Structure formats: structure tokens, C-alpha cells
Amino acid sequence: LSGGIFTSIPCTFGIQECIETVTQKHLAEFEFGSKTFGTSGSNTNNDGRTFDNEAFISRMVKKGYAGPSESKLENGNVIFETKNPILSQEECNYFIDVAKDTIRKEKEADLKYARTVEGEPEWKRTNSDLGEVRLSNLPPHAVTKLRDLLANELYPILVNRFNVQNLAVYDGLILGNIAPSKSQPVHRDASLLTLNIALSSPEDFEGGGTYIEGLENSDGLPLLISKGKALCHSSSIMHAGNGISNGERWVLVLFVISQNDVQVARRAHAECLDHIDKCRLENAIAAIETGLQDSPHDHVLHMSKGQVASMRGNEQESIECLAKAAALYPPSHRGAMTLGKMLESKRRPRAALRRFESVLTQIQDKDLLQQAWMPLKATAWDARVSAGRCALLCAEVEAQKNPLALRERSWSKCHLPAAIERLETALMFVPGDEYIISMLDRAKELFYEANTFSTT
Numbered sequence: 001l002s003g004g005i006f007t008s009i010p011c012t013f014g015i016q017e018c019i020e021t022v023t024q025k026h027l028a029e030f031e032f033g034s035k036t037f038g039t040s041g042s043n044t045n046n047d048g049r050t051f052d053n054e055a056f057i058s059r060m061v062k063k064g065y066a067g068p069s070e071s072k073l074e075n076g077n078v079i080f081e082t083k084n085p086i087l088s089q090e091e092c093n094y095f096i097d098v099a100k101d102t103i104r105k106e107k108e109a110d111l112k113y114a115r116t117v118e119g120e121p122e123w124k125r126t127n128s129d130l131g132e133v134r135l136s137n138l139p140p141h142a143v144t145k146l147r148d149l150l151a152n153e154l155y156p157i158l159v160n161r162f163n164v165q166n167l168a169v170y171d172g173l174i175l176g177n178i179a180p181s182k183s184q185p186v187h188r189d190a191s192l193l194t195l196n197i198a199l200s201s202p203e204d205f206e207g208g209g210t211y212i213e214g215l216e217n218s219d220g221l222p223l224l225i226s227k228g229k230a231l232c233h234s235s236s237i238m239h240a241g242n243g244i245s246n247g248e249r250w251v252l253v254l255f256v257i258s259q260n261d262v263q264v265a266r267r268a269h270a271e272c273l274d275h276i277d278k279c280r281l282e283n284a285i286a287a288i289e290t291g292l293q294d295s296p297h298d299h300v301l302h303m304s305k306g307q308v309a310s311m312r313g314n315e316q317e318s319i320e321c322l323a324k325a326a327a328l329y330p331p332s333h334r335g336a337m338t339l340g341k342m343l344e345s346k347r348r349p350r351a352a353l354r355r356f357e358s359v360l361t362q363i364q365d366k367d368l369l370q371q372a373w374m375p376l377k378a379t380a381w382d383a384r385v386s387a388g389r390c391a392l393l394c395a396e397v398e399a400q401k402n403p404l405a406l407r408e409r410s411w412s413k414c415h416l417p418a419a420i421e422r423l424e425t426a427l428m429f430v431p432g433d434e435y436i437i438s439m440l441d442r443a444k445e446l447f448y449e450a451n452t453f454s455t456t
């Protein structure tokens with residue numbers, strides 16, 4: 001027997017343990033969900049209605065970009081929008097009113113609770129503080145209405161579009177944004193499929209909509225759908241609710257799982273994050289390996305693997321994991337940006353510059369559109385400044401090597417114009433910023449030197 005077998009035992013054990021844990025969680029969620037919201041199996045819709053492609057607008061992300069659930073679904077990379085409203089105006093208003101009422105009651109209950117405990121109450125953010133209510137906390141009449149809606153309309157749509165069976169909502173939210181509200185971070189939902197029904201009309205607010213990362217043939221702007229219509233998609237497509245600057249925006253979001261799919265990769269990732277939080281790095285690695293067995297190309301797992309490697313001081317491994325994550329999923333710039341900063345801190349400005357440039361190539365100046373998604377603007381700004389700074393560092397090194405310009409400063413001549421342009425663009429967003437202005441001045445100086453004193 002080789003030692004390798006012995007050393008692999010603890011990890012294998014960790015993987016089995018992790019699979020057992022996530023399977024238990026899945027069973028519990030499905031049981032709760034089917035009891036509360038029914039299943040697609042209990043469909044009462046017998047009117048023989050069929051759905052055809054004409055009933056939906058389809059948009060998509062590139063194949064392979066829709067996360068671990070993509071391979072378990074038909075049309076896993078497609079985002080469907082119903083052409084007709086699923087809910088009438090009255091039904092939308094009914095759900096908004098029920099949500100407002102439940103939020104108000106939850107707030108009152110929190111306050112009563114805070115008064116009954118001794119000393120300072122511990123500050124804890126509940127759903128009602130956030131302007132959202134969990135569907136399982138709605139009053140019985142609203143849950144019954146949701147059950148009927150699911151049985152008659154929503155489960156059949158999902159079964160038809162994604163060809164998956166034994167579905168159950170395990171929970172969801174009615175989410176209220178009152179201006180001004182911030183955008184959500186780009187995320188995956190924990191479910192297999194997500195339904196997002198607009199309860200407000202786009203006229204009720206400014207901004208808003210659902211941002212889908214990496215949407216094909218799009219201008220990069222969030223999707224705005226009219227009151228009562230629904231979006232449905234694989235929950236592992238990266239997305240986010242966009243903040244609003246005026247008015248009120250309410251959405252009904254339903255998280256749907258299937259009895260047939262434990263979703264090992266995404267559940268193992270949740271376990272991993274929990275282990276990282278508690279500094280149990282060995283367990284975090286076992287959870288990542290569990291996830292990667294199920295979904296070897298999941299960029300989110302590779303990002304976390306890089307994070308754990310970095311926490312354990314394995315910088316080279318961390319860089320490799322981040323590079324892999326960035327290559328697997330270019331629409332998210334997190335991997336490439338983190339990698340760029342890591343390379344810069346290791347005094348490798350040229351390698352770092354290539355990473356920042358790859359981000360800017362992806363973004364294609366879409367951040368400069370006025371309505372652009374704010375986090376994209378922020379990333380692009382960071383990438384321009386970082387790219388400018390790295391180019392400047394490289395030019396300084398070249399200038400030190402050739403102080404008297406005995407040889408041509410060809411790198412500076414070639415790359416400084418782009419750096420200057422990037423810094424000037426970044427400066428437009430923060431006029432007068434001294435840090436950027438000083439970098440710009442120096443870049444211009446070096447470019448002038450490179451052209452003036454050069455021997456050719």
C-alpha cells in the first residue's frame with residue numbers, strides 16, 4: 001500500500017460527510033417546501049393548456065456560464081420572460097399590501113420582544129428591517145393563494161421550460177425597495193430555479209430591474225418587466241436586483257428546488273463558506289472538493305479554493321485558482337481583479353496589467369453608458385486606475401534601466417498612451433482627484449522623455 005492511500009483517507013471521509021450533510025439539508029428543505037407550497041406533482045391544472053415558445057421572450061447567457069444547475073436543466077442558460085402577466089394588477093396590489101402588513105407586524109413584534117428582554121437588546125437585522133418578508137411568514141390566506149398560483153400557473157411553466165420534475169418552492173420573498181435603495185451584490189440563489197414576478201410597474205420607480213451578469217446581445221442594462229409578468233431562470237445564473245433612485249419597487253421571488261436534484265455543488269459551497277467563516281480550513285477544502293466532484297468547472301468553487309489557499313499562505317496555488325476561475329467565467333471580473341491586485345502586490349506589474357486589461361477588454365466601455373449597472377462602473381473605474389498605475393510602474397522600471405536613454409524606451413512609448421487615456425477617463429468620475437492627477441502628470445512626463453531623448 002502506498003502512503004498516498006492513507007493520506008487521501010481523511011479527505012475522502014470529509015467528502016462523504018459533506019455529501020451526507022447536504023443531502024439531509026436538501027431532504028428537509030424539500031419536505032418543508034412541499035408541505036407549505038405543494039409540488040409540481042400536485043398540479044391541478046387540467047385544462048389541457050400547453051405552452052409554446054411564443055408565450056415567452058427568451059434571453060440567454062453563454063452556454064457554460066449558468067452555473068452548476070445548467071447541466072441538470074433543459075434551457076439551463078436561458079432566462080424566460082412571460083409575454084402575458086401571470087398576476088392581475090389587483091393580485092399584485094394584494095401581495096404588496098399583505099407584505100407591507102406583515103412587515104409592519106414583524107416590526108411591532110420585534111419591538112415588543114426588545115422591550116421584554118433585559119438590558120440592551122442585541123441588534124439583529126430581521127427581514128422586516130430589510131423591507132422584505134419571507135413567504136413562509138405570510139398569513140395563511142396569502143400562502144393558499146400562492147399554492148394555487150403555483151399549481152395552476154407557475155409549476156407547469158417551469159416543468160415545461162426546463163423539463164424538470166418534482167418541484168417545490170422551499171421559500172421565497174416579497175422584496176420591497178423604497179428609494180433610495182442600493183443594488184444587491186451579484187449572487188446566485190440557493191435554489192435550482194428562480195421565479196421573479198414584478199409586483200410594481202416600471203413607472204413606479206427610477207432605476208431598478210434585474211441585472212443578469214453576462215447576458216448575451218445586451219447593452220448590460222438590468223431587465224425591467226411590466227407589472228404582473230414573470231422572469232424564470234436557473235438559480236445559478238449570476239444576477240442581482242438593481243437599486244432605485246425614486247419611488248417604490250416590489251417583487252415576488254420564489255425559490256424552487258427539485259426532489260430529484262440535491263444540488264451538491266452549490267450546497268457544498270455554502271458549507272465551505274460556513275467553514276471559512278469559522279476558520280475550519282480543512283473542512284472548507286473537503287467541501288470544495290465535494291463541490292468540484294459534482295461541478296468541476298464552477299468558477300465560484302475555484303474562487304473559494306483560491307481564497308482558502310491564500311488563507312493557508314499558499315500564494316502560488318491561490319493565484320492558479322483565481323486564474324482558473326477568471327478563465328472559466330470571464331463575465332465576473334472578481335477573479336481577474338483579485339489576481340491583478342495580488343500580482344501587483346508581488347511586484348509583478350506587467351502580469352498584473354495584463355489582468356486589468358483583460359477586464360477592460362471584456363467591459364468594452366459599457367460602463368460609460370449613463371444607465372450602466374453601478375457595480376460595473378465601479379469595477380471598470382478600478383480596472384482603469386489599476387491598469388494606469390501598473391503601466392506607470394513598468395515605465396518607471398524601464399526609465400531606471402535606461403536613464404540616459406541610450407536604448408529606446410520602447411515599452412513606455414507603446415503602452416503609456418493607453419495608460420494616459422485610462423487615467424483621464426477615470427478622472428472624469430472624480431474630477432480633481434490628486435492621486436490620479438499625479439499619476440497622469442508622471443505618465444505624461446515619462447511619455448515625453450521616452451519620445452524626446454530616445455535614440456531612434
Ligand SMILES: O=C(O)CCC(=O)C(=O)O
Binds near residue numbers: 173241242251
Ligand atoms: O430584485 C430583483 O429583481 C432580484 C431579487 C433577487 O435576486 C433576490 O432577492 O434573490
Ligand SMILES: [Fe+2]
Binds near residue numbers: 239
Ligand atoms: Fe436572487
